[in-house]
Amino acid sequence: MTFLVFFSGGLLNAQKPVLQFKHLDIRDGFSDNRISQVVQDKNGIIWAATRLGINRYDGEKVSAYPLNNSAEIYDLKIIGVDNILIATSKGLYTYHKKRDRFELFSVETDDNTRNIFNKGVFSISSSNSYDFWMAGGKGKFYSVREDQKIYSYSAPQLNKSFSNTNIISLSEDTRGRLWLGTNNGEVWVFNPQTKKLIPLEEINNSYPINDIVVDNLNQLWVATNGNGVYKYNLESKSLIHYTATAKRGESINNNVVLCIYEGNNQRIYIGTDGGGINLFEPEKDHFTYFKQEVGEWGLSDNSILCLARGMHNVIFGGTVHGGISYFEDRINVYNISPQQLEFDTDKQGSKILEDAEANLWITAGRNGLRRYNPETGEVTVFIDNKNNSSDLAGDIVLSMKEDNKGRIWIGTLRGGLNIYDTNLKKLLQFSEQENLRSIYAIEEASGENMWVGTANGVVVFNDQLHIIKRINTDKGLSNNGITSIYKDVKGVMWVGTEKGLNILSKEGEQLQSFYTSKKDTTSLSGNHILCINEGPDLSVYVGTYGFGLNRYSRRYKNFERIGEQEGLHGKIVRGILVDNERSLWLSTNLGLSRIKSDTINSFGIQEGIPPFHGGNASLSKTGRIYFAGNDGLSYFEPETLQRDASQPRVFFTSFKVVEEKGARDLDPTAVFNNEQAYKLKLQPGYNLLTANFSSSNYFDLDDTEYFYKLEGLNNQWHALNKRKSLTFSNLAPGEYRLHISAKNGTGQLSLQEANIQFQVLPSFWQRWEIQAFLLLLTGLLILFLANWRNRNIRKQRDNFKKIVAIRTKEVEKEKDRAYKNELELLETERQNEQLKQKRLSDELRFKTEELTNSTLRTVHKNNLLVEIKEDFILEAKKNVVHKQLFENIVEKIDDSLTIDTEWEQFYTLFNQVNPGFIPGLKEETSSLTDRELRLCALIKLNFPSQQIATLFGISLSSIKVARHRLRKKLKIEEGTSFEIFFKSKGF
Structure with a gap:
């Protein structure tokens, strides 16, 4: 085991307040990067002194005043x-x-x-x-x-x-x-x-006095041009001389002091010539140095010529070579440098665990693990020495958890599972410790068991460090890639994976799984789960990779999605914690977001909160929030991190008006300064106005959201988002007042709005007197035309009556002739129709008689065949010798009775007489056989049953049976004859 232990000299000397700087220089239009003086006026305009005169900056452009x-x-x-x-x-x-x-x-x-x-x-x-x-x-x-x-x-x-x-x-x-x-x-x-x-x-000094400030503690601060800073207490008459020769943190770092400024909470900002900004915090009696840094948020130059307060807690600093560097005068976040923690430049964010002894265990990217004592500043380094099998296994630490025996469980990417016993002060050896990979989550379950989430599912250890259970997709998990494990107040285990969320009992039994669904907005927003925690109301919050936050309602058994539309800007939620004030803090890819009373506030780089890449923030037992990364360890008290509630003032930066002679740019300074009641007037036909505007809060300038309303058109506020320009065209003539406002840090519209009154002038034809004259002229013209038209109508009416009388007589004569001709034509048509009907009737009668005769001939033929058949049957009985011959002849007679030739001829004639009968029957009942269709046709022709039996070559009783079956198929009700049925169906 390899331990590198060193001391940082105590927390007080190790910590450094975080200030984030923004910059303005020649790239923004300033005449020079040397800014000797800078102020911000009540409208938010920045005035800066250069060697070439005064520069005026409005957030959009710079105007020079030599x-x-x-x-x-x-x-x-x-x-x-x-x-x-x-x-x-x-x-x-x-x-x-x-x-x-x-x-x-x-x-x-x-x-x-x-x-x-x-x-x-x-x-x-x-x-x-x-x-x-x-x-x-x-x-x-x-x-x-x-x-x-x-x-x-x-x-x-x-x-x-x-x-x-x-x-x-x-x-x-x-x-x-x-x-x-x-x-x-x-x-x-x-x-x-x-x-x-x-x-x-009391001050014995020969160097020029560059600045003098009397602070709120009744102390006189004197800046010298080479002899450091004097602090003289006006009440106690005590004097302290700060020079660059003292120990670091106890005094200033440069003796050439150019300016002094008292900020909030009696903080003293000291601008030096080469030492950057020195910050003195009275409650700690400690100096912190802010010097030039490479990057977007560092001080631009080490020579500070002036310090001055702007609006919204901003302090502007003029520099020799770096233009203006400005920052917010509120220190919420303190930092322990990465050098003090032996961190390297790995961009991987850190996870932090506070153990029972208030030590902080901090992952160090690809460089092992650190144990940091906030009280003493002591740092212990754990790294993987490949030549030492008893030290930390694996340099990339992904997860940590302390069990109830004071053992720190440490999960790594490739080195397996490590367990450090804080009582024995050593890493423990146990079986299976190196066989686990990608341990992103560790949680203590009920019964002293530890759940370890790996790339191959959950591995459950007992307190003797033996594996007692493995839970994976074979046991119902949605995926084996475990990303988070959380035990809720009921002891139920929530397991997040790369593909879904699972609820398991403390024994490891699968209870329920959740997945995202595009069709169901009450489902998970995404399947890749990163973190799980319970909120103040015991709702379960679930952070995802790329799909924001989800809140699970135990009452309704569904999810509420919380994303950009609800005010959460970060889409990757890596950590969730609840502070002592019951506020929810989310570690996202854009910084920290706080949810309090359903209001979401976000804090990013400009508040000293970096994006979270792989790590997440942690809550200490004292309520302090820690986070760490390649910038070191940082912390803040949650109640101090507040959004700026001041009212940003919006002001116009320029106007552009399109007129007949072309576009015309107007300087708002000239517009508003020439007359107190100045009114902008837009010429008719060229009523196009573009207004550009900005905000007094330069620190949040790029993220400021603007709103506008135009009185005279409507009185509703409309969102412009972050757009700082607005154009109106084709406005109707009239009076208008344009209002521009911005949101403050709490999300409310600022009361410090910008407004301008303008008038769209009417064209010649839109002037009211011209329109009144035209209206009167139009009325007279209409009256004249109406009288003239009435006279013409009366004259035309008289002429028309005469013409109508003549034409009426002619029409009546023509109507008489036409009527007679029409009667003759109708009579002729009637006679032709009677002849046609007679011809059709005769033709139908002929075909019907022909059909009947043909059918009767068939009946007669069949009767003869039947008689002959009966004679041969008798002869066959009498003459045994020729019996076989007679039976053959009987069979041939039976065959001739069933030949369909006659029936085909019958159908041809029948269809001519009754063309729709057979098709109608088939459509009515498709199951009718050909024999049943013949039977229906013969019934239609009113053939008696005896003749039908003869035609079919069957007995009369068989015909009765066939008629009965036919009635059932056609579903003819009892008491209804075939003739009535056929007629009712229109056959």
Whole structure:
């Protein structure tokens, strides 16, 4: 067994808060990557100072504002609501909205006071309301009031010990005192009430003071240009000097400090020239360093020129070479580096097990297993030494479980099953341990048995480490590839496989299996199961590979699918856990998703939560959530990880209007600044408007979802998803107001919406006065046409009456002639029809007589044959010598009686007389024989039974029997004659 044990120096020094940075630079349109100052105004617009002037960024494009005389910019501040001030080497500049440019600051006062704004200004500090302070050269500083009163102060006059130097930094504290930092390293405090200027003698420094901040703990932070940082407690008068010579974590990492900013929870962010951002957390009295990193989320440059708060908890940092790096000022996630855990660069995510002694067992991808003690920072490394058969078998650990005896069961991909006894502090040897493969799941069942899920089904061990049962497809499992095992509150075992979900009793008997079905939306969403857990309501949650989450209802015995439509963005769910607040946490391919009160919130890279590739998050006994991977071990307290509930402000970035002369782009700054009640007007026939917009929350800018409604058309909000552009065309003339809003972190629409009023002008023909005139003209024309038409109608009616009278007489004469001709024609046709009917009747009578005669001849012939037959029969009895001869003659006579030749002739004549009779009988009763059809035909001709018997060559009694059978086949009711039946059927 190989153990590599080392200490990380304790958890406090090992952990590092996670900050994720985003960036803006020349690739986004900025003039330069050197950003000396940056602010965000109330609308969400970013203003950045470069060596080429001011850049304005609205989330879509950058607008450049060069300053006169190539002034060097020292400071940039927003005073009051939206008064943008710039301190430069050539004076104080301010932004004029109507002219959309920066101009020298001016007030209505005497020339001597006005000249102060034309000189070098090094720093600006906001005061109460719209007032501000500004610092100049040679010890000059000024207070500018909202009422345009200006108070000028000279430090050398206020205190003669003040050397003739420049004040390059200043800051007003909550008590109204002004702190001044000079170019020669001195710190002074000025009391506006007493007009006293006093040096802070405790600070012995000769380096320029780059920044001064008084924090909420009443501590003065002083940034020097080479002598580190001073922290001076204004109450206790104690002083701490932080320099780069101290031990790591106990002080700053670079002595050139360019800026200081106080964030949330008294955190102090320190920008250095080469050491990146140093973070001081007062409750831990510890420094953390954030330096330039390769990748999307690292700091872009190690030289930080400025730090300033933006909206939505964002802090912007201007750098020397990396543009703007910005991050959210909330630290939820802490990290222990992969180097401290001896992790390599394997991208495989980790699984974490907290044992009974609060040690964390962490899988290390393809590099074995780690045991980490959060209290001491002690790390134990378990790896597979091929030359040592008693150490960890298999470097790729897939699953872990601690049993009730304090033994850690460790499943690997190819090395089999390992069991580490925490009491004996060694790996145990047992039979069959190397014969198991792909152990993705281990669970303790009732009765101290351990279920081990392998590639060949479930293997059940007893507490003596003997295999007592194997459960596979032969025992009813849906598949042998076991991916997860879970024991619910009833002791029932849920077994997930690569092809379906199974419920088994604790004895291993198959109870039920579940599969996905395209036709049944209450079935599983996918068959590849990755994880199983019970929720707060005892519903069973099932995570799948590629098909999201399923919730099994014990009451209704079906599944509810939870996917992207319900707000779950990740499709691969690798882990499910329930925290102490009864919230559900899902480890997905996009990060962590929390389900609380049926609301789903997702947390990803920008909150410090990476995607889960093979691993999953774990809940500690204290309620802390851990996760690990190639970035090391990270953790957070669930209640601290919240979505930003602030209201993102939406603002327009540009408009495009199509007019007769072509497309015209409108700058929203010019649109809204020219007039307070500005109304955009669209020309008739060219009413096409495109509006582009953005959000003030730059950290979530790419994931912001927008909504719009257009008053004048409808008052309903419509989703735009992540689209930041909207076009309207062919709108009817009228007044409209366009509203754009965005969702905040909690999924609600922000109240800080953008809106603009515009008017679609009517064309010449759409103007109401023109339409009224046309309507009146149309009415007069209709009235004139109606009168003219009525006169013509009356005249035509009189002429028509005369013509009708004449035509009526002519028509009556023609009708008389036509009537007579028609009568004659009808009479002729009647006579012809009578002749035709007579001819047909005669023809029918003839054929009927011919049929009857033919039949009678046949009857007569048959009678003769019968008489001859009887004579020969008598002779045969009398004359024994010729008996055989007479019997042969009788047989020939019988044959002649059955010959069908006469019947064929009979049928020919009968069908001519009764063409539909035989086919109708066959359709009525298809089982009639040919002899029965002949019988029906003879009955139809009213032949008596005796003659029918003669024709058939049978006795009269046989004919009666044949008629009886025929009635039954034809289903003729009793009392109904054949003639009536044939007539009723239309034969």
